[in-house]
Amino acid sequence: MGSKCLTATVSQGAWPALVLNADFRPLSYYPLSVWSWQDAIKAVFLDRVNIVEYYERQVSSANFQMRLPSVVSLKTFIRPSRQPAFTRFNVFLRDRFTCQYCDAREDLTFDHVIPRSRGGQTTWENVVAACSPCNLRKGGMMPVDAHMLPRQRPFQPTVFDLHQNGRHFPPNYLHDSWVDYLYWDTELDP
Numbered sequence: 001m002g003s004k005c006l007t008a009t010v011s012q013g014a015w016p017a018l019v020l021n022a023d024f025r026p027l028s029y030y031p032l033s034v035w036s037w038q039d040a041i042k043a044v045f046l047d048r049v050n051i052v053e054y055y056e057r058q059v060s061s062a063n064f065q066m067r068l069p070s071v072v073s074l075k076t077f078i079r080p081s082r083q084p085a086f087t088r089f090n091v092f093l094r095d096r097f098t099c100q101y102c103d104a105r106e107d108l109t110f111d112h113v114i115p116r117s118r119g120g121q122t123t124w125e126n127v128v129a130a131c132s133p134c135n136l137r138k139g140g141m142m143p144v145d146a147h148m149l150p151r152q153r154p155f156q157p158t159v160f161d162l163h164q165n166g167r168h169f170p171p172n173y174l175h176d177s178w179v180d181y182l183y184w185d186t187e188l189d190p
């Protein structure tokens with residue numbers, strides 16, 4: 001569902017480790033906190049993390065042999081950032097992968113509500129998901145002139161906002177061992 005739109009952050013077979021904070025929640029959801037297996041192992045040796053879950057995959061060298069960690073948790077709690085990063089994925093996620101002018105779900109691009117040529121900024125408050133045809137139709141016009149107003153006024157979402165939408169559009173790579181730590185609160189929902 002919508003997965004072809006997602007920006008791939010992790011490719012399968014790369015053995016990424018999900019990084020949890022010391023409270024066992026992901027360090028960050030948007031983007032999801034993952035490290036390469038090399039960084040994860042380095043953090044293990046630096047004693048910065050505990051290994052929570054493993055992959056089957058092993059690595060070995062002359063001195064050691066170990067299974068690659070699939071989930072690690074920080075030993076020291078880091079205060080999580082309250083604001084999601086301004087990324088293409090997160091803008092799409094806020095807008096539920098839906099054109100904000102016609103509700104299309106295909107061929108999505110980004111539209112500056114106030115065109116850049118009219119001084120519009122590339123910010124949460126001025127960028128929306130739009131399908132190519134709508135984007136072309138609107139061109140460099142102001143919303144009122146084009147008679148095209150976004151379905152919802154673009155806004156800076158909270159992690160909670162994205163979390164609500166995120167359940168419908170999970171990242172395109174989720175190892176089985178991650179799921180318990182990502183959706184631990186799902187059952188609490190009505």
Ligand SMILES: [Zn+2]
Nearest residue numbers: 099102131134
């Ligand atoms: Zn459209």
